[in-house]
Each structure stands twice: as C-alpha cells, then as structure tokens.
C-alpha cells in the first residue's frame with residue numbers, strides 16, 4: 673500500500689517534470705548548415721557520406737582526392753602514376769571550399785563539350801585531364817574502382833545542384849584583368865614575402881613528414897603541374913591564390929591584392945616545369961581563352977601577351 677502511494681507520487685512528479693522541461697526549456701537541435709554566409713556553395717563533409725554500399729565507394733573517392741599520393745603517388749599502394757601531389761592540394765578541402773577550386777558545378781554541368789579537346793567530356797575524362805596535366809601522370813581506366821570512386825564522390829557532392837546550374841562560389845573566381853601586363857619581376861618580390869616561407873625559395877615545396885605527399889606542395893620544377901595544366905593559365909592561378917593563399921585564407925579574408933595575385937602568377941608560371949605535348953589540344957584554335965599561354969592563335973597578339981597580358985585589349989579585339 674505504502675509502496676503504491678510512493679510510486680504514484682513519483683509518477684506524478686516525473687510527469688510534471690516532463691511538462692516543465694517541454695514548456696520552459698525547449699531543446700534546440702541545430703540544423704546542419706552547409707551554406708556559407710554569403711550564400712556561396714560549400715560541399716558536405718565526409719562525415720555526411722551515407723553508410724551503405726554506395727557510401728563505401730564515395731568514401732574511397734574522398735580518400736583518393738584528399739590523399740592521392742598514398743594511392744597513386746610515386747610510392748602509391750595502387751599505382752605509381754602521379755607526381756606525388758594530392759587533388760586536394762588544388763581542390764581545397766576535398767573540393768568543398770567556396771572559391772577553393774571546388775567541385776560544386778561538376779555533377780551539374782558534365783558531360784559537356786570542352787573546347788580544349790573539342791569533345792563531349794564525361795567527368796572521367798575531366799579527371800584524367802587533371803591526372804595527366806596537374807598531376808603530370810597517367811590516366812586511370814574509366815572502369816577502375818579508383819575512377820568509379822572519384823566520380824561517385826564528385827556526383828555525391830553535387831547531387832543537390834539542378835542540372836545545368838553553376839552555384840555561386842564554385843570553381844575559381846574570375847578576377848578583373850589588370851590594365852597592364854602582369855609583371856614577373858614584381859611577382860618575385862611578392863612571392864619572397866608571401867609564399868617562399870612554405871613553398872620554398874626554389875618553388876619545390878616541402879615533402880610531408882611521413883614522406884607521402886607534401887606538407888607544402890611544389891609550385892614549379894619536376895614535381896609540379898605541367899605546362900598543359902589549368903594553373904598554367906594566369907587567370908586560373910591568380911583567381912586561385914587570391915581567395916586561398918597565403919594559406920590559410922578564404923574569400924571573406926583575402927590577403928593579396930588583385931595586382932599582386934596577377935604578378936605572383938606571372939612569376940610562378942615563368943619558372944621551369946614539365947612539358948606536355950599539346951599538339952592535339954584546341955582543334956578549333958579560335959576557341960582558345962585569351963590567357964591560353966601556348967600558340968598558335970587566330971589573332972596577331974604575341975604568345976607573350978597571351979601569357980602575361982594585358983588581356984583587356986585582346987578581349988575587345990575578338
């Protein structure tokens with residue numbers, strides 16, 4: 673009898689406590705927000721990858737992109753087919769960072785016709801372009817587990833972007849052109865002040881402490897991207913470093929002026945790097961972007977001007 677009374681009192685008390693908690697102390701469950709404050713696209717993090725069989729493929733793709741050297745580098749566990757850089761060295765935060773050369777628009781815009789090859793390119797072909805140019809290496813078979821995983825990861829990142837759309841903040845920002853040519857001599861001075869402490873006075877970076885990949889990736893020399901790579905175009909290099917270097921920085925807090933970004937780009941891209949045979953590129957040369965540093969061209973501007981600018985008068989002439 674006594675115990676029953678105690679039980680009833682406890683039951684009433686716990687009920688009161690429950691309602692008290694509900695009315696006076698609402699429990700706030702924060703939403704997972706992956707939108708940047710300026711509404712730039714930001715990719716989902718690896719912890720959001722689903723836990724199922726497709727998730728396993730996506731997760732391996734994430735690992736290949738963030739730690740490429742471990743799998744495909746000179747001492748890679750799968751192949752020895754790249755220069756030892758990671759995709760993530762250039763596609764920052766595994767291709768998720770706003771204006772960090774991210775993959776926000778890849779799933780939504782590929783396959784597409786690219787004027788460099790003159791072909792309808794799938795994501796696989798585009799990835800192989802970076803493997804052969806940015807990583808100065810060999811392509812992957814499109815049916816390999818590695819390629820399927822990389823593509824699965826890129827698809828997963830961009831799955832919420834409607835077909836054909838390019839979200840704000842995706843890829844690399846286009847900086848306004850300078851009214852003068854970019855100046856490698858000025859760029860060298862700025863490079864020594866802002867970049868050499870990590871990437872080295874000789875541009876060869878610093879190998880990671882465990883010997884796999886880089887603590888600071890190289891910017892020129894044998895282990896760097898070759899002269900057919902995207903970063904070899906001044907606008908791509910300048911736009912990339914403006915929002916991301918000196919590391920760490922982002923587009924809310926940039927550290928370089930536009931002028932300095934263009935001049936440093938000119939300095940770095942005037943240094944030696946591996947050569948890629950590009951005789952098959954640009955089957956229609958009139959489609960070359962103004963800052964394509966390798967001739968021939970349909971206009972009469974010199975190769976030097978196409979490399980360093982000034983570009984404004986060239987766009988007007990087109």
Ligand code: HEC
Pocket residue numbers: 737740757758759760761762763773774775777778795798799802803806807822843844897901902903908
């Ligand atoms: C040395 C720097 C560098 C490295 C390393 C690199 N890339 Fe790239 N990648 C670029 C640049 C630059 C572009 C062109 C961006 C542009 O045109 O705005 C690009 C473009 C791409 C694109 C197309 C993006 C788009 O929106 O059209 C894909 C996909 C891609 N890279 C995948 C990879 C993968 C996968 C790896 C690793 C196997 C890799 N990249 C390694 C620099 C690099």
Ligand code: HEC
Pocket residue numbers: 758760761762764765863866867868869870871887888889890891897903912913917918919920928936940
């Ligand atoms: C404090 C060290 C640090 C400084 C200073 C710095 N970087 Fe970097 N940089 C990095 C790191 C680390 C990465 C690779 C990022 C990653 O893997 O997440 C990188 C990546 C790069 C890349 C793409 C990968 C490659 O090697 O091609 C370029 C280009 C680059 N930096 C240029 C510059 C330039 C130009 C400056 C000077 C304006 C600069 N960096 C200053 C640390 C630095």
